[in-house]
Amino acid sequence: MNAFxxxxxxxxxxxxxxxxxxxxxxxxxxxxTQYKFIDTFGPNLYKQRRFFDYTDxxxxxxxxxxxxxxxxxxxxxxNVAFEHIFTTxxxxxxxxxxxxxxxxxxxxxxxxxxxxxxxxxEISNGDLNINIDKFGNVISGSSTFYKSxxxxxxxxxxxxxxxxxxxxxxxxxxxxxKPSGFxxxxxxxxxxxxxxxxxxxxxxxxxxxxxxxxxxxxxxxRTDINRFANHQSNDGYKDTHFNNNGTSNHYxxxxxxxxxxxxxxxxxxxxxPVWNLLVKQKTDVWDVFVxxxxxxxxxxxxxxxxxxxxxxxxxxxxxxxxxxxxxxxPQNLIASPIGxxxxxxxxxxxxTIGNNVFVxxxxxxxxxxxxxxxxxxxxxxxxxxxxxxxxxxxxxATLTHxxxxxxxxxxxxxxxxxxxxxxxxxxxxxxxxxxxxxxxxVYAQDSRVxxxxxxxxxxxxxxxVMMLGLIAGNPIKDVALDNDVxxxxxxxxxxxxxxxxxxxxNCLTDPDTRGLDEGWADFVAVIxxxxxxxxxxxxxxxAEFLFGQNNRKFPYTTDIGINTATFDYxxxxxxxxxxxxxxxxxxxLYEMLWDLIDxxxxxxxxxxxxxxxxxVIALQIVIDAMKLSQCNxxxxxxxxxxxxxxxxxxxxxxxxxxxxxxxxxxxxxxxxKLDNPKAEEKVYIESKVVxxxxxxxxxx
Numbered sequence: 191m192n193a194f195x196x197x198x199x200x201x202x203x204x205x206x207x208x209x210x211x212x213x214x215x216x217x218x219x220x221x222x223t224q225y226k227f228i229d230t231f232g233p234n235l236y237k238q239r240r241f242f243d244y245t246d247x248x249x250x251x252x253x254x255x256x257x258x259x260x261x262x263x264x265x266x267x268x269n270v271a272f273e274h275i276f277t278t279x280x281x282x283x284x285x286x287x288x289x290x291x292x293x294x295x296x297x298x299x300x301x302x303x304x305x306x307x308x309x310x311x312e313i314s315n316g317d318l319n320i321n322i323d324k325f326g327n328v329i330s331g332s333s334t335f336y337k338s339x340x341x342x343x344x345x346x347x348x349x350x351x352x353x354x355x356x357x358x359x360x361x362x363x364x365x366x367x368k369p370s371g372f373x374x375x376x377x378x379x380x381x382x383x384x385x386x387x388x389x390x391x392x393x394x395x396x397x398x399x400x401x402x403x404x405x406x407x408x409x410x411x412r413t414d415i416n417r418f419a420n421h422q423s424n425d426g427y428k429d430t431h432f433n434n435n436g437t438s439n440h441y442x443x444x445x446x447x448x449x450x451x452x453x454x455x456x457x458x459x460x461x462x463p464v465w466n467l468l469v470k471q472k473t474d475v476w477d478v479f480v481x482x483x484x485x486x487x488x489x490x491x492x493x494x495x496x497x498x499x500x501x502x503x504x505x506x507x508x509x510x511x512x513x514x515x516x517x518x519x520p521q522n523l524i525a526s527p528i529g530x531x532x533x534x535x536x537x538x539x540x541x542t543i544g545n546n547v548f549v550x551x552x553x554x555x556x557x558x559x560x561x562x563x564x565x566x567x568x569x570x571x572x573x574x575x576x577x578x579x580x581x582x583x584x585x586x587a588t589l590t591h592x593x594x595x596x597x598x599x600x601x602x603x604x605x606x607x608x609x610x611x612x613x614x615x616x617x618x619x620x621x622x623x624x625x626x627x628x629x630x631x632v633y634a635q636d637s638r639v640x641x642x643x644x645x646x647x648x649x650x651x652x653x654x655v656m657m658l659g660l661i662a663g664n665p666i667k668d669v670a671l672d673n674d675v676x677x678x679x680x681x682x683x684x685x686x687x688x689x690x691x692x693x694x695x696n697c698l699t700d701p702d703t704r705g706l707d708e709g710w711a712d713f714v715a716v717i718x719x720x721x722x723x724x725x726x727x728x729x730x731x732x733a734e735f736l737f738g739q740n741n742r743k744f745p746y747t748t749d750i751g752i753n754t755a756t757f758d759y760x761x762x763x764x765x766x767x768x769x770x771x772x773x774x775x776x777x778x779l780y781e782m783l784w785d786l787i788d789x790x791x792x793x794x795x796x797x798x799x800x801x802x803x804x805x806v807i808a809l810q811i812v813i814d815a816m817k818l819s820q821c822n823x824x825x826x827x828x829x830x831x832x833x834x835x836x837x838x839x840x841x842x843x844x845x846x847x848x849x850x851x852x853x854x855x856x857x858x859x860x861x862x863k864l865d866n867p868k869a870e871e872k873v874y875i876e877s878k879v880v881x882x883x884x885x886x887x888x889x890x
Contacts, residue, residue: 312453608684628651635668674735859880
């Protein structure tokens with residue numbers, strides 16, 4: 191294309207099932223059920239993508255090693271990347287902007303993410319990532335850059351109500367200063383002098399576009415020009431939007447349609463000038479790209495998937511006594527802003543693969559990408575189940591349940607601080623810090639599992655693995671249907687990322703620490719089960735569906751006549767394994783939990799994260815304490831971390847409110863573990879002393 195005239199007659203086709211943005215609420219005739227299903231679509235650039243395969247010597251970096259390369263200086267890494275891109279692909283610094291760059295501390299690898307630019311505007315799907323090791327070697331990367339950008343003249347005709355200088359600033363491709371801490375100043379690729387960029391700032395009349403959109407949706411949409419805003423994209427998922435006065439808008443604010451000119455890389459290998467129209471509806475966000483050449487719809491993406499799952503409710507662990515429900519759109523939009531499923535232009539849309547978790551049935555003779563997953567074109571995962579039959583007859587129901595429960599755990603833990611920068615499990619971190627490309631990989635009905643399940647941890651940036659097996663019997667029981675097991679295993683992953691930091695995987699290796707890890711996992715599995723009407727004497731049996739009342743040495747209750755475990759039990763021979771130690775720690779935490787509930791009340795909605803309630807406070811300080819913890823903490827250290835977390839969260843001068851719980855179970859003031867005990871001397875010395883108006887500061 192020699193020149194593009196950016197004038198457009200908008201015909202908007204939306205994946206729409208509910209009210210459009212900027213709705214005239216006086217129209218009572220609207221019925222969302224009248225809308226036909228319109229699938230989402232967009233260019234699939236798999237064939238266009240170029241991978242940097244460094245087994246191919248022709249692609250190896252021809253930059254010689256420089257002894258002055260500074261692994262702590264991201265500018266050096268960028269210079270290596272820029273030279274490599276020019277050498278191997280022929281692009282100069284004028285052809286792209288850096289959208290994100292950060293360095294992984296444990297291995298020194300610098301990750302750089304770029305967006306292609308033509309005439310100062312980004313190609314919305316023109317992406318390049320490149321990874322550089324601490325020695326300055328490019329070790330991997332891939333690109334969907336357009337190969338030969340044309341010299342284009344862009345002419346946006348129509349409305350001129352919006353101030354030109356603000357539009358230039360909002361639409362210009364920029365290098366973004368990311369929260370990773372590396373400074374990269376904003377650099378406009380569009381000069382404020384329009385002549386330099388050959389762009390005329392006369393804009394299309396948006397009323398025509400909205401009229402067509404309104405007609406298509408069958409909904410009256412107001413066309414007040416002041417309800418439009420410009421948006422400048424930070425990455426593929428999260429945008430910063432601006433009103434006409436330059437103030438920032440929250441993305442999910444109702445009543446705003448955002449418009450931006452950009453380019454799109456097509457499957458043919460060409461690029462097309464498009465209008466990107468971002469529409470917020472009550473339950474959906476539609477990202478629409480319309481050709482500026484002929485008005486064709488180039489791409490429609492839904493940012494909020496409407497999905498439903500027939501599952502055993504979150505917080506219920508025993509499917510033999512619990513009915514399944516069909517839950518609709520349970521995702522939390524703060525924790526999972528793009529929803530739970532993979533984007534529609536990905537290789538695995540509309541199945542049990544998404545940003546947070548990949549779920550499949552394990553098959554010994556297949557690679558993971560070929561393993562079975564249910565597919566639902568309308569994202570309604572509703573499958574029958576009969577527990578009297580063998581698990582292979584209800585695999586779809588099993589995989590759906592795992593996908594739902596683990597995504598719920600992802601979103602719940604996000605509220606309590608297990609987010610991107612803390613090292614959570616996500617394919618895409620939305621430029622919020624931490625390392626992506628590490629969703630939780632789950633194998634169900636896994637014949638490799640000799641026990642109930644297994645969780646294989648990994649540092650941030652490497653995907654952890656959960657394996658869930660089957661329990662022999664008549665009938666055979668599917669481990670994945672017991673929420674206690676799923677939540678327990680997921681919590682192991684949380685502990686592994688938070689204790690000692692996300693970039694290591696060896697801070698839960700000491701015998702006592704492994705016991706703490708098991709205790710944390712049991713505690714979280716129990717706290718999500720507690721419901722209105724339960725009390726401190728309610729008895730919880732972990733994994734009751736699978737093992738009845740025999741899975742742990744004691745059930746969880748504060749009734750000392752039923753659960754007698756105290757800190758002193760760690761001296762018993764039968765309490766030297768990690769699961770038995772875990773029962774002691776979980777019992778102590780459970781005691782603390784009910785002291786807080788009795789004091790501050792109970793919230794039936796942990797996801798709401800209202801820290802005025804005792805159970806919410808308990809879960810929060812347990813998570814916060816993991817972050818405070820040293821590598822391989824002791825029981826005493828873990829207690830002190832919780833005390834610190836409590837005073838920090840509540841602002842109280844001391845932790846008297848929870849000292850009593852620790853003391854009743856032998857972990858009071860003065861409890862200790864002897865480093866060099868004499869023969870026949872106890873290693874763990876318990877104390878039931880509650881300090882008087884004293885906060886015992888955290889011990890290292």
